[in-house]
Amino acid sequence: MKFLPFILKHLRRNWIRTTSTVLAMALCIFLFCTLQSVLAAVDSLLDSTSANRLITRHSVSLVFSLPFSYAGRIQSVPGVKRVATTSWFGGSLPAKKEGKAEGTGEESTTTDWSNFFPNMAVDAEPYLAMYPEYEIPKDQYQAFMADLRGAVVGRKLANKFGWKVGDTFFLESFIPPYRKPDGPFEFVVRAIFDVDPAKHPGTDTSIMFFHHKYLYEATGRSLDGAGTYNVEIEDPDRAGEVSKAIDALFENSDAQTRTETEKAFAAGFISMAGNLALLLNGIGMAVAFTILLVTANTMSMAVRERRTEIAVLKTLGFSSAQVMGLVVAEAVFLGLLGGLVGIGGSQGIMWMLTHAPGIKDALAGIGLTDLNLQPFVAVLGFVVALFLGFAAGFVPALGAYRSRITDMLRTV
């Protein structure tokens, strides 16, 4: 500790260089922590999926719907236990207008995207049966099933808007076929579900379901199909076989299908294209390596311009190991500062993303409502920062360790 003031004084010698190095290191750790937190959130989301659930969608894109008639035909495939029609509603609370109460829906033409949350029209009975993790009180379930306008909302969502069972609210979809000419859809909270976080970590409760029949009826029975079909199968080991059998059914139809496990579907939905983890890790590695080179260069310069001072330290009795330790400690301290700034920045940007209107909604739309800097990611980021500092300082420090006093004094 008695050497700490000595190290700090050296860091202040060229504060522009020190600051830029710390910022470079901070940028690296910021990217690392942010990307890893996104990956952790995605992993958590994917972990909440079940191996015995499949999703059947249009083979071209999620944008295209599948005919309602497919439900019965999928149900006939051997190994299929249940089929539930599902459509992503994309609804949002109507914007509050001057002089009118929020959520009245009267003459609403605009939408409050700042309060966007995932909401889906589902064939309720089979759907909720294949998602036993959603724990709904029996009486509330029955009330929901009996009310066409009924909605099941997750606990987090209910808490967010202060909804209680019996409350009414309005939603308006951004998808044209799901919009009513006479204004937003009216819903009544009939059930609030909980999820055991110990058994099902990562399962989101900021989501809402309502009857697909309501969507169909309210839009004047003009819908010609559903977005996807959720399929529960008897045996998870036969997922591949059943998926192929379902897709084979519609091979010669206009709307060919693509059936995959819920996990694969969720991963595809989040990443949309390519391997998100590989991409993000690749970016992280490239940035880390670049910063390593930058910091190593900075430390080399710092050591090179202090050759005489290193010779003086050794002349005064500092051992080569002590001199090496001082150089490494200086580099590690740069890493420490960069790490702290980077971690703080990462936490800040994630707070901003999860609170900024528009971005928050986009994240919520793909289920990333809980985007936070995970403690283990922060610790890992800090360790990476210290390692980068150590690695960057090691080679120049080794040079200082090996250098002879007389050689260094001769360069004066």
Added chain:
Amino acid sequence: MTAVATAETVRKAAAETSRGAAMTMVDVRDVRKVYKRDSQEIPVLDGLSLQVKEGDFVALMGPSGSGKTTLLNLIAGIDRPTSGHVVVAGTDVAQLSESALASWRSQNVGFIFQFYNLIPVLSATENVELPLLLTHLSKKERRERATTALKVVGLADRATHYPRQLSGGQEQRVAIARAIVTDPKVLVADEPTGDLDAKSAEEILELMEVLNRDHKKTIVMVTHDPRAAGRAHSQHHLEKGVLKD
């Protein structure tokens, strides 16, 4: 002028008398030093022997390339001889390991450089305190000793100043304070007045005399300046790696 010369003669005679009974502080015996540059061998010291008594003040003179600084480096333990023995304060420095030699230097030798070589980001006190970081002294004790050393060199009022705020002579005084702060037995100085004006050089030489006379430091000084060498008790001339007298 005559009175001054007489006093100087008496002082040197007294020093000579006291040295006669003193132990040998520096014993350089049959030392060779050869530098290797690629495949070429450059002999710098060639079978050189030199003894310096405890409390002595010795000046090494000679033309550039004669091996003065190399000899000084060997005595200070910052270089090793190719062959021969360098015994300083009873320790054969050539026999010590790298880390043991560093530790030995911190306790036995104070080095004064021509260009002072103070650490620019440290204040005068912090520069002087630097060698004490290697000891087990508390922060308070370190600070007290550094302050005392600065008082000895007459710079107590500049304790918080940084090297850039000091004149050359003052910087060299701080460097001397740094050299004596651990109370070493031997002070080695490599052209300590070489970068100073005449007045500052005179002050530094007076200070070195005080350290030798009052603080009993054994001093080995390399210099090109005959006036500086004249302050020493004895002078040795090197030429092509051997002592001429």
